[in-house]
Amino acid sequence: MSIAFGNPDRPNSYIGKTVPRPNARKLVQGRGRYVDDIVLPRMVHVAFVRSPFAHARITGIEAEAAKGVKGVLRVFTGADLAEVCTPWVGVLAHLKGLKSPPQHALAVDRAAWVGEPVVAVVATSRAAAEDGAALVEVDYDPLPVVTDTMTALDADTPVLHPDLGDNLAFRRLHEEGDVAAAMASAHKVISARFRTARHTGVTPEPRSILVDWSPADGQMTAYHATQAPHMIQTVLAAHLDLPESRVRVICGDVGGSYGIKVHVYPDEVATAAIAKVMGRPVKFIADRLESFSTDIHARDHEIEAKIAVDAEGRILAMDVDDWTGIGPYSVYPRTSAIEGNQVVNLCGGPYDFANYRARTTVVFQNKTPTCQYRAVGHPIAVAITEGLVDMAAAALGMDPVEIRRRNMYADDAYPVTSPAKMRFEGLSHHASMDKLMEMMDYDALRADQAEARKRGKHRGIGIASFIELTNPSPFMYGIGGARISAQDGCTVRMDPDGSIVALSGVTEQGQGTEAMLSQVVAEGVGVLPSSVRVITGDTQVTPYGGGTWASRGAGIGGEAALQAARALRQSILEVAAAMLQADAGALDIRDGQVVTAETGEQRLPLEELGRIVYFRGDTLPKGLPRELVQTRHFITMDYPFAFTNGVQASYLEVDTDTGVVTLLNHWCVEDCGRVINPQLVDEQIRGGIVQGLGGALYEEIHYDSEGQLLNGSMADYLVPMAAEMPDMQIGHVETPTKESELGAKGAGEAGTAGAPAAVMNAINDALRPLGAQVTEMPFTPERILRALGTIQD
């Protein structure tokens, strides 16, 4: 029996409805349990001495004074930890040519970015550990520094890792059709240079880990704020010489991740190594400065790009040359080449065109390592694509909506393969655009814009269509040799009181995964969401799975939960049929009661069934299966990724005297397939948009030419704040994926993917009558005035 999603009045119709989040009350009341809330007997704290140089040889470490500080127990150097912890290399086989040197938990002999951990000081309190760390004297011999991306491969730039030969970490060129010929014969060719700034994720809860090693039973338990507990289990086991089965990773409440907490961090592995050496629980909680200098950064790209169009505005070709600097190491185990690779995969995504060339060049430099952060590569690819499309429209005197309509894949064109060789199962660009036009009342807005211009106000409308990669298959990481699961599982069981427990391999980072799981399981079994308890984030308890990344929780984890829930329903009905001497096919479960499917007549409460099964099993027929625990796994097979699509729009005003941009309104229509929980999806989109707006207007990590981080605080690295945020209207088109019964694709990154491009296009729409254009993010007041020529020196 399949679920009649089209009928909102069907029994147990929780999928598609906003239901309360099971964990919201606990979090709001301050009763969440984050890693830092956990206190274990004999627990100690570690603080790290970090490199103040972007690149330096470590010539000596003097720690006697630190050891004399009250409370300090031990000091570890890189050499000390190298004896118990093997180094790692962040490469994957399918990213051909990607290279990276071995990276240690603590720098050995050489530090390669400001903030790299060099010495660990362990003490009875974090304060004492810091007191000790302040007294550790490290002798550094500064080495030449590489900071600029575009000159990293120049002959006179020093090579950061001499063993690797050059500063090139990875390069990929993709060519489809004949770009040169298409450009040569085009009606217009428009080129532009784009820049996206270095960002970081700024999670409300910083990176946190508490590791407990019990020599007695040879087991390591890591309480960890992570997105991927099973991946971390593998990594700790592999590098600390433990059997995988003897590492347990527990991930309780997590205060936001955004991709920051899905990577392997040297200080976290060092914490685990120290726990193993000392035989005591060791806690490390990053402080805000450590977060800025050691959480992964992202999006530091410089791009030259061209688009060719014919006189009707049809796209003939796109040519993209993308460069990014990733720091001194490719981050383990997902690598730092994925973002550039995504730019190649995603540019031109919404459009049906033939000739495409894209190259990404990924170089080493002495800055904080970069890696995957929410919407990996998407905001960059969308900015390039949508920026160029708008410039082409302007060059042709065409409306920006019209040029998109002329080029987007027709809604009935699917399945199709894009010139970047991405396979789309089913998208809805035109339906989404239609819905957007209606929601924003495009024509009225254009009239308002014209009216404002008469009053000397410069308002702009920006549109950005996009695609988003979700529900990844093993083609993302597994194929390259990483032990990162694309499959996920869920175990659903009924307890004697008729309540349901669901254990899932996907994880809760504060985004509402557990709410999603509770309603899917509730509908799948036939109970109230409130009688489902969800357990995630414990490698010893849940089915093996991938966790949270690449917008996979609902699409992969949700489907596993649905199938497990429906299997449990079937098991329950088999027992009920025996008890009621009825045909299982004629029964249903609704609101926790076995009922006659046709009439809805209540026949047996689940708690009575539970009582019989668990305590009076003797009264059931011998040989009757009574398996009230069911597990199912799900993996996508038909497509490497489930692409989603959408379109955003921004309306804003530019103060051309000060350069300040005021966001007036923002819209997003997106298609994530089946919407399981409308409010959760809308808030994911809004949260994502806010992060995208941050990239467009505020966020930028600054380094000087010596590789010194200049703005490692919340006062200097500007994240968007509520007061600056516009209203955000969210709409949906639903094109469920046929790969699963649930039909859900991901929704967590769409907002971030499209918002920066929408804002850029809106600013340029406002500035175009003044002959100015901006393409370098964030669009600070100063950059806008420079584009206007107001400031020149």
Add this chain to the structure above:
Amino acid sequence: MKASAGGYARAVDVPHALELMAGSAGAGRYLAGGQSLVAALNMRLSEGDMLIDISRIADLSGIREDGDHLRIGALTRHADIGRDALIRTHAPLLSDAVRHIAHAAIRNRGTIGGALAHADPAAEFPACALALGATLHAQGGTGTRDIAAEEFFEDVFTTTLAEGEILTGLSVPKAEAGEVQVIEEVARRSGDYALTGLCLVRRAAGHRLSIFSAGPVPMLARGAMAALDAGDLDAAVEALRAEIDPPSDTQASGSYRRHLAGVLLRRAVKRIEGDRA
């Protein structure tokens, strides 16, 4: 990072605070609202301070009329200044400044004395004190003294308060009939320190214009003031831009700030004239 303070004591009154300071062997540090000091401690920018908490000294808080002046206690919170009726009537510049200062939680704790003593070049209250021609009151081991606002700000985070001296309050002249006071600033986000800002006061005696976040200390732009008195706005903008040498940082260059100063001056003058019309 965890703060590493050397100790803490709560003063019951000013003499007690001065006594604690005298006994602190140079490590004493007054703690008022804590909104700048505690942040610095938490970054270990300052370690081992002996904190002398003056925040409960009742005498140092509150606003009262004092002839043709308002007397404002150093411990008066930003939020209280923002909603005080005497201030609204007699020194509206201060009321208006409050909404530019940080966020509600910080305004509930931060004190005007702390803001003045801290002397952040981008802070609003120091510039207000300059534009209004305030007199600051200090008390130290050797007694009390008055310091003109013009004499108070020496350098970045540095004032002419002597070692151990407490700022007890300030007096601002009540606005005369027809006096107009405005503050203009641009910040990247609401609550952020200004990229640049200015306070403009027009009195019978002439204009007073102070500019902040445009140099190491807030300053009176005397050239621009003279041009405004002469009724020449363009000359005032030019004079202002010439009088300042704003720094560059990650938020904006000195050139941007210099440009912005002129824009803000035009806006301030427009608002003043709007009031006259």
